[in-house]
Amino acid sequence: MKVRCVSLVAAGLLTIAGSAIGQPAPAPMPAMAPAAKPAMNTPVDRAKILSAPGVFVAFSTYKIRPDYFKVALAERKGAADEVMAVLEKHKEKVIVDAYLTRGYEAKSDYFLRVHAYDAVAAQAFLVDFRATRFGMYSDVTESLVGITKALNYISKDKSPDLNKGLSGATYAGDAPRFAFMIPVKKNADWWNLTDEQRLKEMETHTLPTLPFLVNVKRKLYHSTGLDDTDFITYFETNDLGAFNNLMLSLAKVPENKYHVRWGNPTVLGTIQPIENLVKTLSMGN
Amino acid sequence: MKVRCVSLVAAGLLTIAGSAIGQPAPAPMPAMAPAAKPAMNTPVDRAKILSAPGVFVAFSTYKIRPDYFKVALAERKGAADEVMAVLEKHKEKVIVDAYLTRGYEAKSDYFLRVHAYDAVAAQAFLVDFRATRFGMYSDVTESLVGITKALNYISKDKSPDLNKGLSGATYAGDAPRFAFMIPVKKNADWWNLTDEQRLKEMETHTLPTLPFLVNVKRKLYHSTGLDDTDFITYFETNDLGAFNNLMLSLAKVPENKYHVRWGNPTVLGTIQPIENLVKTLSMGN
Amino acid sequence: MKVRCVSLVAAGLLTIAGSAIGQPAPAPMPAMAPAAKPAMNTPVDRAKILSAPGVFVAFSTYKIRPDYFKVALAERKGAADEVMAVLEKHKEKVIVDAYLTRGYEAKSDYFLRVHAYDAVAAQAFLVDFRATRFGMYSDVTESLVGITKALNYISKDKSPDLNKGLSGATYAGDAPRFAFMIPVKKNADWWNLTDEQRLKEMETHTLPTLPFLVNVKRKLYHSTGLDDTDFITYFETNDLGAFNNLMLSLAKVPENKYHVRWGNPTVLGTIQPIENLVKTLSMGN
Amino acid sequence: MKVRCVSLVAAGLLTIAGSAIGQPAPAPMPAMAPAAKPAMNTPVDRAKILSAPGVFVAFSTYKIRPDYFKVALAERKGAADEVMAVLEKHKEKVIVDAYLTRGYEAKSDYFLRVHAYDAVAAQAFLVDFRATRFGMYSDVTESLVGITKALNYISKDKSPDLNKGLSGATYAGDAPRFAFMIPVKKNADWWNLTDEQRLKEMETHTLPTLPFLVNVKRKLYHSTGLDDTDFITYFETNDLGAFNNLMLSLAKVPENKYHVRWGNPTVLGTIQPIENLVKTLSMGN
Amino acid sequence: MKVRCVSLVAAGLLTIAGSAIGQPAPAPMPAMAPAAKPAMNTPVDRAKILSAPGVFVAFSTYKIRPDYFKVALAERKGAADEVMAVLEKHKEKVIVDAYLTRGYEAKSDYFLRVHAYDAVAAQAFLVDFRATRFGMYSDVTESLVGITKALNYISKDKSPDLNKGLSGATYAGDAPRFAFMIPVKKNADWWNLTDEQRLKEMETHTLPTLPFLVNVKRKLYHSTGLDDTDFITYFETNDLGAFNNLMLSLAKVPENKYHVRWGNPTVLGTIQPIENLVKTLSMGN
The missing domain is CATH 3.30.70.3420 (Alpha-Beta Plaits)
Structure with a gap:
């Protein structure tokens, strides 16, 4: 599992020599929504979305509410499958990374990083996620959104x-x-x-x-x-x-x-x- | 639905060439309450209220309380009708725009923008809204009020x-x-x-x-x-x-x-x- | 009702020409408690207390807890009578003004302004108020206390x-x-x-x-x-x-x-x- | 009751001419714990502890949780006796003063001031207090600790x-x-x-x-x-x-x-x- | 008990003459994870981990939720054994110190200090701790993480x-x-x-x-x-x-x-x- 995890994520990060940070900026920055939308029925290309400019990201931290532990254990055991089904439903539009913060942070137990070419698709996933059993018992404690852009300062031309x-x-x-x-x-x-x-x-x-x-x-x-x-x-x-x-x-x-x-x-x-x-x-x- | 939404809102926004921002200020600013009150039994004129000075606005952000999901689903399905009835009741006095923030914001799930010629009418709507099932399970997390005024600086005269x-x-x-x-x-x-x-x-x-x-x-x-x-x-x-x-x-x-x-x-x-x-x-x- | 409300409150405010702000300061400022205490069995003289120096005031904002709406409606209908009885009990010592903030404010639904010659009397009222059904379901979200004093700067002598x-x-x-x-x-x-x-x-x-x-x-x-x-x-x-x-x-x-x-x-x-x-x-x- | 209260507290405060503030500092400041510990089975000498340097103090403010009022009234009526028993148990080690803040403060209903020669004794009392019925329904909202010291600046020698x-x-x-x-x-x-x-x-x-x-x-x-x-x-x-x-x-x-x-x-x-x-x-x- | 406590902790602290603070820095700082990992089946060497550089620490403060006192007393009496079992499970990877803050602090009742050579081991312990009965009823209110390093300024060479x-x-x-x-x-x-x-x-x-x-x-x-x-x-x-x-x-x-x-x-x-x-x-x- 650990291996699978690491490999999934490694693709999402640029070694500094990678394409996005080093590449020249596209002339005018494209509008968020339509740019480079993948074809239907295909999962988002992870390597591509993680190196493209004009991509929307939502980071959100969550804290499990204490009453989650009053839900029957049998029911809690089904939580992961339900979350995986939501991921499957949205796989053509978003990629999702997950991080366990319990033990390190007071205000969260975990956080998610969601990338999408279209900010509406990121919202759609997160709304569905919150409607799962696990999501219902998760309070959002911090949320930050942003976009990717081509390198601003330390570019080939300028520096x-x-x-x-x-x-x-x-x-x-x-x-x-x-x-x-x-x-x-x-x-x-x-x-x-x-x-x-x-x-x-x-x-x-x-x-x-x-x-x-x-x-x-x-x-x-x-x-x-x-x-x-x-x-x-x-x-x-x-x-x-x-x-x-x-x-x-x-x-x-x-x-x-x-x-x-x-x-x-x-x-x-x-x-x-x-x-x-x-x-x-x-x-x- | 999406189309209806967009058209509703588009009217509420001035393209920069629109009348309100560009128009000369009325000599003394009118008192909030009586100015330009619409006739009875008629919905507020959306285009007009959105371009007039002296209009009151209340923005409020809301977070759904977790126990809403313990309300029977059948009952939650009636929530929208109840809200629409309150809108109908107040349609002669206020216009209401709605925005989904879940997935983007930690402190809210949605926000409302309410315009009224009279600040008391805006309060009356919001009090009734909070008395619906949906409103009862919504915690207000931020509230900001203001008024519209004619253009201050970049007017025809000054600039x-x-x-x-x-x-x-x-x-x-x-x-x-x-x-x-x-x-x-x-x-x-x-x-x-x-x-x-x-x-x-x-x-x-x-x-x-x-x-x-x-x-x-x-x-x-x-x-x-x-x-x-x-x-x-x-x-x-x-x-x-x-x-x-x-x-x-x-x-x-x-x-x-x-x-x-x-x-x-x-x-x-x-x-x-x-x-x-x-x-x-x-x-x- | 509205008329009664306005007249009640109007007395509590000085038109700028009114006596308290314009009047000369009493030589030494009197201690809070004993000054100008009204006779027993008589309601506080509203006009007098609102124009006197040395008067104690407590402002407090309140938010209704959501579980108030799980109290039977019949019981909630008795809430106003219970509050009015507390007001009656304390009428010889305090005057109370009330303001609805729901729809305008996120941190409160209403606020109270309580005047008393003796700060202990103001506390006694507010403690009794919190022991009513309505008060029990109200969380205090802000509280500010102060006293009235004679005009400091823009007095007849100085300016x-x-x-x-x-x-x-x-x-x-x-x-x-x-x-x-x-x-x-x-x-x-x-x-x-x-x-x-x-x-x-x-x-x-x-x-x-x-x-x-x-x-x-x-x-x-x-x-x-x-x-x-x-x-x-x-x-x-x-x-x-x-x-x-x-x-x-x-x-x-x-x-x-x-x-x-x-x-x-x-x-x-x-x-x-x-x-x-x-x-x-x-x-x- | 009021008289008893005032007399209890008056002993705890120095008129400015009193011994502690005016007295010369003991040469080296003693360690907190062992200094001037009273004999067993005797209540703390209130006048003495309130005028000595090297005494530990804990101030803590409390807010009653709303569900306290769902406890049967009969049970709540026993709350005071239970608290008094805890005071009796700790009377050889601590003195405790109490203050009602409801009506004046938003973040508390009351606060306590606890003095002890040994900071551990103050904690022991406060832990026992929180284990009473009244303490269990009290949330601590602010806590500040300190120690008494001899006069620093306006001493006989310096000023x-x-x-x-x-x-x-x-x-x-x-x-x-x-x-x-x-x-x-x-x-x-x-x-x-x-x-x-x-x-x-x-x-x-x-x-x-x-x-x-x-x-x-x-x-x-x-x-x-x-x-x-x-x-x-x-x-x-x-x-x-x-x-x-x-x-x-x-x-x-x-x-x-x-x-x-x-x-x-x-x-x-x-x-x-x-x-x-x-x-x-x-x-x- | 008190004696055992003190002796446990005393080992965890350097008298200023102790080895870690006074000792020369190891040339390059080692990576967190693999350095000096103890052999399997042996408890962490307390003296060693508390004097080594490159050690991870997590401090976290906790507040007991009020509903813990609604859990049957018999069940609460088993809480300590359950926590001790988790400590036993992780004893090869972490050392844990505990501190009672109730009575001194408003935002916590206790805090833990966890040392581990590997930050993942510290998290694993804290996740298991939160899954005990006592941990479930504890809200984390503050969390701070850090690492130990050799002396920076007041070293033998520099000062x-x-x-x-x-x-x-x-x-x-x-x-x-x-x-x-x-x-x-x-x-x-x-x-x-x-x-x-x-x-x-x-x-x-x-x-x-x-x-x-x-x-x-x-x-x-x-x-x-x-x-x-x-x-x-x-x-x-x-x-x-x-x-x-x-x-x-x-x-x-x-x-x-x-x-x-x-x-x-x-x-x-x-x-x-x-x-x-x-x-x-x-x-x-």
Whole structure:
């Protein structure tokens, strides 16, 4: 199970040399809905959706209500099948990743990451999920939405050397067991810098991160105006010490002075097949 | 159903060339209550109320309580009819728009936007709505009230060129499926600027927004003193990427430095006929 | 009913020319408890208590718990009588005003304003109120206490012209249907100004408000040290547009820069006879 | 009952001329636990513990859960006896004061102040209290702990004149019926001042308070590092107007600029024998 | 029982002269998971795991839900055995310390500190703990995770004299009965100082703490990026007055000006064998 889980997720993350972050931006950004919609009856192509710009994402954290444990155990045992049926129903429109946060977080027991070409499809899945037995007993405690976009700053054109450094860094650690979801918001002074000034700060930000990319994968979502954050940063790693050092290196650059939100929450979970996760959280007498 | 929904709402939004935003202000602002009250037995004229100044609005977000799903399904199936009857009862005084937020928001499952010439009529509707089965099982999680006013800054007189730019911009996207409700509050330094200084900042604010108006509709409500916000900004779009770019352009002007609240919450919902919305949130066993 | 309501409340508000705000301060401020206690068996003199200094006030907002609607309707129909009996019991010590906030506010369904010469009498009433059926199903969501004091700044002595302006302004609108409760707290820089500096700021604050007094009544309570606010400001109006303009004029003076709290919450309610309010919130099946 | 209550509490408060605040500090501060432990089988000496340094205090505010009123009235009538038995059990180790906040506060119905020479004894009492029927139906909503210390600044040595002024001020009001619990926290700039600078600020702070000591008693607890506050200030008065004026005088000195917390919460209660308090909050059908 | 408790915990804390804090850093920091994993079938070596770098820690605070007291007392009496069985199951992977906070804290009744070489093992234990009867009735109210690292600043190389001072300080108080968990977060200005500047500030920070180490033990966890704090500081003492003085000395150095979080929460508990703690919180009728 663990192996299946890791392989499912690994496809969803770019090694830094991957196509989306490194690729040139498509000229005008396409509208959310119609772009690159897959044909009917086919599951979403996971590798493709995870590397495309213009993709919608919804992160949501959930806490199981205590009265779930008053539901008969037999009934709780059917919870995973019901959730899997909903996944099957929506597989042509969304991909779903699941993470167990119980033990690490106070405000959640698990979180979901849902990607879709169309934001309405993501909502449709999540509405159906909440109508399952497991979903009914889950309170949503945090929700963040965003979209993927082509690389803004450290592109081939604007910052060729660093872009090459990023492209050359390859993840070489064990299959990641941990994921982080960390929102980031910057203040008005940041957004009022010129493009050149922001580029310079992002170069200073990027340089010290290169040594850590061998141990940490990352993906970026844009949320300005879509939610109360500018970015949702997402990481996978198997080495929490390396991740701590990466984050310290990001704390030590001037760009950090423009943050008004970095975390709040910082959500740590273990990467899990959703079936496992539902079973784990449905046990107990 | 979807088509009916969209057409209902489209009337409620001004393309930027529309009458209310562009029209000259009526000399003294009328008192809220008696102005332009419609004749008895006639539904409120939707196009008219949505373009008039001096109109009261109440936005409220709701979360379904978990025990709603312990109500017998047969009873929940009657919920939509009961809500529609309340709408019918109040149709001479209020118009009501509904939005599904489940899947996008943690603190709500849906929100309502209620317009009325008289704030007491809006309250009367909302009190009756809360007394329905569906309303009883809905917790109000956020509420913001405001009023419409004639255009303050970018008027024909004060800023003729930009006013012309706004008037020339016409929404040309697909029927919007998404709506945003975003409160905005400014600090004391902003309000202590002279009228001329604020006009200048608003011109700088308006210029970069023009290219996006083809994809985003917007409406502004004034709340200073009526609630803990200065403005409620409301948007409809079918293109989340364009909306993100619009909001980025607004982040990059100096006016942003005066914000003490921009969002908190940013509420995203899909535009829904209220009947559909009630049915969607009443399903599940 | 509505008429009775309005007349009850109108007495509780000073037109600006009224006695309390304009009258000279009694030499030393009297202790809260014994001052001007009414004779036994007589209801509190409403006009007198609402214009006297040294009076205690408790504002409290309430939200009906959802399980109230599981109480039999017959029993809920008796709720208003029970509340009226408690009012009768305490009528020699307190006056009570009630406001319906449902539909306007997320954190409350109604609020009460209780005046008493003795703070213990106000508590005694509120404890008895909470022991009624209606009170038991009401959660207190906000509570603010204060006292009335003689005019501090714009007095006959200190600022004769403005004092005359205030005295000359008379409320001339329709009977107010709306009330606002808005806490105000100022920072240490404000309190460290000299008396003369604060007087100057308050004159600048007062001047632009004069034109609005024809449409807005107001009353001020002092809370420094008694609660986490310096002032509780209370307003009645029938014209929400005029009120918005009044508040904008107060935002635009330098005194606003000293605010650390202005609202949070801003509570808007419709003025209601308490009997009506209890009945309104007790309906539903 | 009221008389007994007042006399009980009056012993617990220093008139400013009292022994603890005015007395010279014992050379090294003793460890919390063993110091001055009373002999077995004897109630704690109230006057002594309330004037000694090195005493532990726990303030905790409580809110009765609504389902308490679904407990049979007969059973609720036994609640006070059960609480009194717990007090009896712990009388050799702790003294307990009780305050009714219902009607004044939203987040609590009452609060307790527990003094003990040993912090473990305070916890033992509070654990037993929570295991009573009344305690089980009480949610703790705020908790603050601290210790007493000898006078820091306005001592005989450091500030002889003001120390004499404090010693000369004697409470001369009616028996206090009201108590306030107000946490105070200062910023890093304050703590980075030299001892001399802080002494100077405290002298400026103390001088204007002298005239109010005739009407307000006060006691100070130290909490830096023990809790999220630096001090817990506690007051008793029968004159809320005088207390408001005292707090205004403290707002007007430069020391106020160093506050990051002053209140939040400010808790006002009436001083009550605990037996009365439990009975009052156990009534209702 | 108390004796067993103290001895269990004492092993988990470094006297300042102990090996971990004083020892030279291992050259590159090892990955979290595989380092120093103990052989199968053997309990974790407590002394070793508490002095090693690269160890994962999860602190979590819990509040018992009120309905626990509606569970039959007989059933609650079995709660401790069930928890002990879970501890036994995980003893090869984790060590667990327990602290009773009831009476001192509003947001919790107890907290756990879990150490593991592998963060997944810590989660596995905490998931099983939550599935016990006692865990099911416990709401997690705060959760903080971190890792141990070798000494950063006051090392033999960088600050030899202070390092010697730390090494020479030995805890000499009674067995500690109290523990504190206090998160610390620093601002971007701090992290943008040079290494030399931060070292200098930490030297100024360390010097005044030396006299208190005879009465206070401490341990440091690093959390930047792993959670919404930079550090989790943990203390044990039997002398709350000395602890207060230690924290005051830390407030008075310039490093304090860089704090954006110091506490929030400050959690105080008594050190307890977990079996005792479960029994204490399971009593009541």
